[in-house]
Amino acid sequence: MPELPEVETVRRGLAPAMEGRRIEKLVLNRSDLRFPFPENLVKTVENRTIVALGRRAKYLLIDLDDGMTVIAHLGMSGSWRVEEEDDAHLPGRFHAPRSVNALHDHVIIELSGAPARRIVYNDPRRFGFIKLARKAELEAEPSFAGLGPEPTGNSLDAEFLAARFAGKTQAIKTALLDQRNIAGLGNIYVCEALWRARLSPFRSAGHLVTPTGRPREGLKTLVPAIRAVIAEAIEAGGSTLRDHRKTDGTLGYFQHSFSVYDRTGAPCAHADCNGTVARAVQSGRSTFYCPACQKG
Structure with missing residues (x-):
């Protein structure tokens, strides 16, 4: 399972591609992952602007401009990737072919602006999940209730x-x-x-x-x-x-x-x-x- 550094790496990779962009369309290619998607997920996020990407423990947090937050967990094999029309290949250190099997592309976020950009969630094992919560109430969310301090924060001593x-x-x-x-x-x-x-x-x-x-x-x-x-x-x-x-x-x-x-x-x-x-x-x-x- 991806641990905190992996999730933080994902956050840092997604933030420049997503922050400040409006979600034009959300495509769900199935009704669930580990848990069913929230019933109002599409209606809640479409036409909302992404204010910031955060992280709590192993959870990715996508903050929207209306005070709602999308909570995403990678599970065992989940991953996010950025796709652009003119940038199908993004070489980097230890380059390896990306997992782009459409059968496992369960969530697709189409963003406004240029260049045309899609954020794709791929999860072969489907142990990941996506939830919704109000940002002001995150600490009361069952996933976060009782969590200890971050290992990167000053509160851990x-x-x-x-x-x-x-x-x-x-x-x-x-x-x-x-x-x-x-x-x-x-x-x-x-x-x-x-x-x-x-x-x-x-x-x-x-x-x-x-x-x-x-x-x-x-x-x-x-x-x-x-x-x-x-x-x-x-x-x-x-x-x-x-x-x-x-x-x-x-x-x-x-x-x-x-x-x-x-x-x-x-x-x-x-x-x-x-x-x-x-x-x-x-x-x-x-x-x-x-x-x-x-x-x-």
Whole structure:
């Protein structure tokens, strides 16, 4: 599933193509994705101007000029692409053919202005979804209720996590994947951040908090590691797993910088470690780590 850096990459790719444009026509090629489309979706968005594109956790937010927001989730295989009459090919780093099978083009947004431009949502597995909400009421939307702070924002710090983790016996990796603790953080970047902080993914979250509720050194190290790995992944354009692409059809290339994720059997990349990357399963998900140096 695309994680926060991938969704942020999509947002940055779509924003210049969509912001300030009016939606002339919305075409729905089926009645649903993971969930049925809102009954009033076409009527609500047609002839509205796109004010801004935002993101919350792994959700793309399309703000309209009447105060409504389109909430889009990519699911497992969803992607957006920009199509223009005079720009059918958008070469980029790690270029690969785009998935343009019309059978999977479920949503088409035709925009006003020149050049003629269409924004197409393609989703072979149809695990993505689109919802509507008023922007002023987004935090009350069930998808957002209870979400923790963004890993890129100033509200995430060691003290906040210490308050969340105090007394918790669940593994730190599981706690980090809980969207109520940190919004948008997924399996790839949790593995990478724990490796950078040299923390065992199996250590209990409560172990990183003192009896008085203060963050231990490991937790203080973990927060900047999370920030760094997310920032680097966004800068790199996100990671590509299976069929995820950037909006211009090119591949994200942070996957070439993975230190532990999907590197079972490879030497640990820490210069002072002679360990080997291992794989385990936690809560049904693969965990990649170095048993030699992730002991904190």
